[in-house]
Amino acid sequence: METKYIFVTGGVVSSLGKGIISSSLACLLKARGYRVTIQKFDPYINIDPGTLNPYEHGECYVTVDGHEADLDLGHYERFTNVRTTRANNVTTGRIYQSVIDKERRGDYLGKTVQIVPHITDEIKRNVKMLGNTGNFDFIITEIGGTVGDIESLPFLESVRQLRWELGQNSLCIHLTYVPYIAAAKELKTKPTQHSVKSLQEVGIQPDVLVLRTEKDIPTDMRRKIALFCNVAPDSVIQSIDVNSIYKVPLKMHEQHLDEIVLRKTGITPEGEPDMGAWLEFIHKMDNATETVNIGLVGKYVELQDAYKSINEALFHASTYAGRKLNLVSIHSEKINNENAGELLAGFDGVVVAPGFGQRGIDGKFAALRWCRENDVPTFGICLGMQCMVIEFARNVLGLTEANSTEMSPHTADNVIDLMEEQKSISNLGGTMRLGAFDCVLRPESLAAKAYGTTEISERHRHRFEFNEEYRTRFEEAGMACVGENPATKLVEVVEIPDKRWYVGTQYHPEYSSTVLSPSPLFASFINAAVEYHNEKKK
Numbered sequence: 052m053e054t055k056y057i058f059v060t061g062g063v064v065s066s067l068g069k070g071i072i073s074s075s076l077a078c079l080l081k082a083r084g085y086r087v088t089i090q091k092f093d094p095y096i097n098i099d100p101g102t103l104n105p106y107e108h109g110e111c112y113v114t115v116d117g118h119e120a121d122l123d124l125g126h127y128e129r130f131t132n133v134r135t136t137r138a139n140n141v142t143t144g145r146i147y148q149s150v151i152d153k154e155r156r157g158d159y160l161g162k163t164v165q166i167v168p169h170i171t172d173e174i175k176r177n178v179k180m181l182g183n184t185g186n187f188d189f190i191i192t193e194i195g196g197t198v199g200d201i202e203s204l205p206f207l208e209s210v211r212q213l214r215w216e217l218g219q220n221s222l223c224i225h226l227t228y229v230p231y232i233a234a235a236k237e238l239k240t241k242p243t244q245h246s247v248k249s250l251q252e253v254g255i256q257p258d259v260l261v262l263r264t265e266k267d268i269p270t271d272m273r274r275k276i277a278l279f280c281n282v283a284p285d286s287v288i289q290s291i292d293v294n295s296i297y298k299v300p301l302k303m304h305e306q307h308l309d310e311i312v313l314r315k316t317g318i319t320p321e322g323e324p325d326m327g328a329w330l331e332f333i334h335k336m337d338n339a340t341e342t343v344n345i346g347l348v349g350k351y352v353e354l355q356d357a358y359k360s361i362n363e364a365l366f367h368a369s370t371y372a373g374r375k376l377n378l379v380s381i382h383s384e385k386i387n388n389e390n391a392g393e394l395l396a397g398f399d400g401v402v403v404a405p406g407f408g409q410r411g412i413d414g415k416f417a418a419l420r421w422c423r424e425n426d427v428p429t430f431g432i433c434l435g436m437q438c439m440v441i442e443f444a445r446n447v448l449g450l451t452e453a454n455s456t457e458m459s460p461h462t463a464d465n466v467i468d469l470m471e472e473q474k475s476i477s478n479l480g481g482t483m484r485l486g487a488f489d490c491v492l493r494p495e496s497l498a499a500k501a502y503g504t505t506e507i508s509e510r511h512r513h514r515f516e517f518n519e520e521y522r523t524r525f526e527e528a529g530m531a532c533v534g535e536n537p538a539t540k541l542v543e544v545v546e547i548p549d550k551r552w553y554v555g556t557q558y559h560p561e562y563s564s565t566v567l568s569p570s571p572l573f574a575s576f577i578n579a580a581v582e583y584h585n586e587k588k589k
């Protein structure tokens with residue numbers, strides 16, 4: 052079949068969950084046997100979100116091919132089980148960079164380089180890039196930002212042109228918000244009408260409207276919206292608040308979003324999407340009664356999205372373990388050796404988060420010391436793993452000054468040190484050790500048991516590493532380096548075999564956890580936490 056292009060735009064306000072709607076549609080189309088991918092076009096000038104701090108942009112997601120990406124790509128993978136790459140996330144910055152490079156090379160043959168057609172052509176080329184591989188039936192393109200923003204205009208102009216060129220092989224879904232005014236006890240459709248008008252002004256007629264709402268939108272109100280916006284009444288769909296994002300695909304299917312998209316792109320829908328495994332997951336989620344209590348130690352606890360993939364990976368694992376996840380964030384700046392016991396005693400397991408820089412680092416050491424000494428299941432991820440190594444060096448090996456050269460460049464015991472390949476780099480963007488690398492695990496390790504294999508591949512995002520010179524001393528004192536990169540011999544996993552579950556990974560296993568294929572290491576951690584929970588109860 053010819054590749055179909057679905058564009059998803061948003062209006063009224065941001066944060067409506069375009070990513071979740073795009074992912075839900077992709078999930079349904081995939082369950083109908085189509086080959087689907089989702090890409091996001093972000094209208095900011097940064098080349099990628101790698102240099103943005105979590106206050107600006109939540110978590111930075113990493114693709115297998117080492118691209119620092121918008122966190123929505125995490126949703127795309129979690130909902131579809133399809134790996135994304137660098138091609139799935141393009142920013143205004145990337146578009147301009149490429150056009151300016153071409154201009155400098157003389158590719159435009161003396162022409163004046165303009166937003167239309169040069170920037171828009173470059174956007175269109177990028178929109179079609181994945182489609183041209185022949186690997187996908189559906190390309191869902193999410194346009195970041197809100198209709199009406201100055202920044203998104205070139206993207207919308209490109210969508211307008213593409214819709215014209217592609218005809219029935221394309222479709223536009225517009226997501227808006229229908230606010231409930233409590234004082235008047237009324238849902239209001241005006242913002243939706245205005246937002247559709249703005250879209251029409253730039254020449255785009257949406258085919259489907261998805262209305263975000265906290266209350267059920269009555270049929271006559273949907274009809275009214277349909278009438279005012281030139282959209283078929285059955286193509287006005289509501290997306291009402293649910294207790295889990297993973298229920299959104301089911302809600303969309305109830306209202307036939309997948310069938311509407313198929314019909315409007317010239318395909319006769321046959322049968323039903325196979326959502327069996329997905330429904331089983333939802334069933335487990337809804338029927339879990341007992342909880343597993345996990346503490347997450349990090350410095351961005353007030354930000355909902357800073358540790359998105361970790362939260363989701365813990366949730367997948369807990370759900371499969373038949374438990375409700377009770378995840379409590381503990382600010383690393385508030386923990387010290389005196390209060391660690393008080394703050395951490397109630398947890399069945401503790402995760403020490405990734406991160407950069409000095410702030411909150413002492414709290415991570417204090418938390419890890421308490422967890423290690425009290426034998427609580429503990430999971431250190433990236434900086435969390437590096438902190439495990441430093442804490443062990445200080446309090447077990449007696450190297451009181453041990454540190455990472457990230458925090459203390461001239462430390463006497465640089466148990467964590469800058470990687471050789473990082474030493475000559477001065478640019479910050481896209482220069483870390485990024486993307487998936489192979490790792491070989493010791494057969495008797497907890498990690499190997501968890502994965503059920505000794506050969507794995509996981510994603511990385513770091514500059515510093517375990518210092519090889521100290522390896523024997525750690526091994527002799529009881530911290531085992533059980534995972535290493537087969538080519539470079541970099542240490543990727545450490546464990547204390549004497550403990551219940553004390554594992555640190557230099558990589559980020561959370562990035563590859565999806566609903567249908569949860570991370571084995573997170574599963575093993577949660578199982579250990581559940582066991583510990585039961586032991587404590589006895």
Ligand code: GLN
Binds near residue numbers: 406457
């Ligand atoms: N700051 C550490 C490094 O660069 C860890 C990075 C992380 O946790 N993602 O190596």
